[in-house]
Amino acid sequence: MVKLKLGPVIDDKPVKVTVELPAGLHRNMTPYGEILGCTAGQGAVEPVHLIMPILEPFLAMDRGFGGHG
Template sequence: MTKLRISTIPDSRPVKLTIELPAEIHRDLLLYAELVSGSAGEAADAIPDAARLVPLMVGRFMETDRAFQKQRRGRKPALAGRMTGVGD
């Protein structure tokens, strides 16, 4: 049988985190969600869930942090081989 390059499917299930935000950041997050939806001044139920923005914001922050990206390229995560299944 041919050995496949990908032997396992990586775990791509979301990981739930519970965090506490300062009130000012929470207010700004709600405002950001309102502005993203283009619903400024509309009913609160028309505004998307602000929590859905957090993963996008954190991801974008890490993508644009040059120091983080430089450090990331220089090291391999401990689970990298197990998560990708490449080379197994």
């Protein structure tokens, strides 16, 4: 079994954001979402649903930012 850093993706009330990802990043996020969903028993997670859970810990751990919000 693969051990990913990202845990299960929680479906929270979204805020609409438009973002353009480089094609290579999207290509990497697609299989990551498939593996994550499989290990969490929830089916493939679409790349768009990975953005928030990846960014939240990044912001929380950035000591220069201080976890505002």
